[in-house]
Amino acid sequence: MIQSATQYPVRTLLDAQSNLTYVIPPYQREYSWQRGQWENLFQDLLEAEGQHFLGTIITLNNSTDTMNPRLELIDGQQRLTTLSILLAACYSVLVEHREQLDFDQNFGVQSLDRQLVIAGTKAPRLVLQTQGENRKDYHWMLHEAGLPVDEVESPYCGLRRIVRCFNHFRGAILELAEEPGDPDAPAMTPPEAAYRMMSAVNNAIIVKIEVSTASDAFTLFESLNNRGLPLSPVDLIKNQFLALSDARGEMDVQDAFTRWDGTLRNLGDSYNNHERFLRHYYNAFISELPPVANASVATKKNLIHIFETLFKSDLTGQINKLVQASALFGRIACTRKRPDPTRLDLAYQNLNRVQAAPSYVLLLWLEAHAEDKNLAERDLTIVTDMLVSFFARRNVTGYPATYVLPRMFMGIIKDSLDKEGAEVLRVIANALRRNSSDDETFRSRLEQDLYTENVDAARFVLTSLSEQGMTDENRKDLWERQSGKYVWTIEHILPQGENLPDAWTDMLGGPDAAAQAQAGYAHKLGNLTFSVYNSNLGNRGFLDKRDHRDTNGNFIGYRNGIPLNADLATKESWGPAEIQERTEHLVDRALTRFPLPHE
Known part of the structure; x- marks a missing residue:
């Protein structure tokens, strides 16, 4: 039976004034998130407009001590563990620069201390399972962050995920201070960057479902993980398009659906590809599209607003452009096997394997403007090979940060607007070299x-x-x-x-x-x-x-x-x-x- 289901900001779930402990049961798998998931979480929190929704956790309340309650964390342990590691990374940066903090920031650091370690004790609020040295590594990580926990010796902990996650987030915070990700944003100091991320985490929303028995917990867990998916932004954009088509009478609904369906068929079956294409379409052709207020770059958060504006401005023109662009994007993303692949197709295949999706925005623009920019397939192949090397280095070293990439590639497009031929290739090569890890860093990693x-x-x-x-x-x-x-x-x-x-x-x-x-x-x-x-x-x-x-x-x-x-x-x-x-x-x-x- 569900005792309660309530949405809370993270700061309330990790209430600095409470003695509540979250215990991960011993049968749960060890901490398993990797860098791709760390990067996605960091970027989502950074881009959040308002309170970012982080999903649901399921807890089992079988505690009898009302003064020191303990909740078993049945579902959501990976997220809550990662969030606590990110908060610890914020804490470590903040305390290192304590002399630069104002009164409110100092108060926030004191609260953060008690969010992660229960006040008056040296007990972490989150008690990890023991397998894989998780609990020892977590204690060591908190100690290294400067939090008041007992030091636990954990040999080789730097090679395992928890400490590597902590080091990753520390690096990401320091990099955020150097490169805010928005050219219009003022530069930040490291403590300002850490405080920004701490606030983003604490303001994020999680729905906590509390149950009274383990049986209820597992039944609910199975139900939640087999439920139908809610409407995605892509679904909502499609519905806007069909409704507007019907209201304006520019095309009948069946014709409108056929065009929309043609766009998606060019992109394959992956929802991620559908959403990525819509973002890249806007970012690639932003200088050629009707203006959209407060949308200098497309993100998951503003995608619906962007296409609502574009469709209202030019419904028929936009869907025709989307269909054409989706065919180009489908080739770049290798959504369909080509019977006679060219050297460029093989280069695109390699680009997909190196997980270089952020670069598709540049290639989409180059493919669309190849003729007027005097670019042959050989030129596009050269660019793609450069991107493969760039992302091989980037994925090994983690530099530059994920959130920097959209504006970096949009900047390359902007710098290439008045160029053609070899000049375009030179702009791209210079930008990639300027933003790549050097040989020494690449070798070290x-x-x-x-x-x-x-x-x-x-x-x-x-x-x-x-x-x-x-x-x-x-x-x-x-x-x-x-x-x-x-x-x-x-x-x-x-x-x-x-x-x-x-x-x-x-x-x-x-x-x-x-x-x-x-x-x-x-x-x-x-x-x-x-x-x-x-x-x-x-x-x-x-x-x-x-x-x-x-x-x-x-x-x-x-x-x-x-x-x-x-x-x-x-x-x-x-x-x-x-x-x-x-x-x-x-x-x-x-x-x-x-x-x-x-x-």
Whole structure:
């Protein structure tokens, strides 16, 4: 039975004056959010107009202590944990610059202290589960942020997600101070940036549903996760368009629906692609569209307002332009397989794999203006290859921040309006080089634990390096999927799991040395490769992995012919020295494969 269902701002859920504790039950999975989700949360909060809605949490109230109530967090633990880490990052920046804070900001810091750690105790308000060292890492993170908790020793916590999330948010706050993301916004100091994000988190809204039994909690959890989706902004924009078509009589509803449906069919089935296209359409052609008040850039928040204005201004003209632009966008986003792909189509495919969706706005504008800008397919291919390198670097290093990218690409378009041909390419190259991570930073991040930092970036780098050595005779599609999963999966040569077999502990010099090797080297680039038979290799010893064959006698271990495995096929042992050597070799190749654009 539901006891209550009420929406609260986060500051109320984490009430500084209360003794309420949220406990994540031991059966819940460990903290699993990664950088892409951290970035999306940060950007959504940054762009929020008013109070940002963060969804629903489900809590179970089986506490009998009214003075120190405890709620079990059945659903929403990933969000609440991440929000608390973001608040801790804000706190750490604020206390480092305490001398710059005014009275209200100092009061906010004191309240923030008690939001995360219960007043008069050293007990965190959020009690994490113990698996994966989550609770120890969380305590260590709070201690490092300057909060009054007991220091807990947590070896290698910097390699795991909670502390990496904290460091990511700290970096994002400091970067926000340097680059507000809005050219019209005044520069901020670090504490101003931290205070802004703290306020955005505390003002965000969460619906808390409280139940009285575990059975009710799980029934409700299943119901919420299987409910029908509410109308999306894309649905609402479609309804506006159809209603306006009918009211004005410019086209009958069936014709209007056919045109709208044609737009979406060009974009494939993904809702994310539909919404992304509408944002990119406006951002790409903003100088050519009817003016929209208070919309210098399209965001999720103002998308409905933008298209309501555009349709009211020129209904028929806008839908015709949308249909044409969607066909171009569909090619860029690779929503349909082309029977005879050109070099440009293959470049677009690579761009999709490097997760470069923010750049589609630039390519959409270039595709639409290729003729009047004297740009051939070869020119667009050059631009796309530059963007692949830019995003390979960006996804490894996290620079520039996600929220900077829309205006960066819009700025490139603006600077190219009066250019053509080689001049356009020069504008793009200069902007990408100016906003790219330098070689030293790129190298440094590649040499760290890339797999735990960003598994998608690790896959793209490894795949790109392996494809360099492929020929028509030995080509393998490392991006092949079956039932939505990759056929070729990332394989840890030195296994990452516990309970290493004797073959590994003997090779590495005993259990303690093996544990140290795993902690320091398991997730480095040099310890990663691809296998189509990952489950068959598992925790086997290195020589067994190297020489393993299937029932037909075909090599399925490291002698499987994949170029990435060529150096492994002749190794007799595998440990920290070999991993470090291979890491340095692969990093050197990555810097060559993803160069900074030149003039």
